Amino acid sequence: MKKFLDENFLLQTKTAQTLYHEYAAGMPIIDYHCHLNPRDIADDRQFENLTQIWLYGDHYKWRAMRTNGIQEKEITGDATDYKKFERWAETVPFTLRNPLYHWTHLEFENSFRNQKDTGA
DSSP, X not given: OOOXXXXXXXXXXXXXXXXXXXXXXXSOOOOTTOOSOHHHHHTTOOOSSHHHHHTTTOHHHHHXXXXXXXXXXXXXXXXXXXXXXXXXXXXXXXXXXXXXXHHHHHHHHHHHHHHHHHTO
């Protein structure tokens, strides 16, 4: 059985694997569909926590949370960032078969890969 999010995730042919691993993998990521404010990126803003960088401004995640019955105050309202992240975490399993499920797992994998590789 193929492992979820292995090194060839979404790379279904040998050609795709070669192109990715030998050419694209080491290149910088250029994300034209980012939900971060371009000014925050240009100013190298240091976010206080994962909720701020991950959930603030991401209408796709907000919509999934609303669909999952999360109260608006725990999505865009005055709930704590910790509570908002908890509510997102509760929602993720219900996004199976939606790109949000894969994006969430890929973001975690990519965000924490360096720590895992360095033992941090």
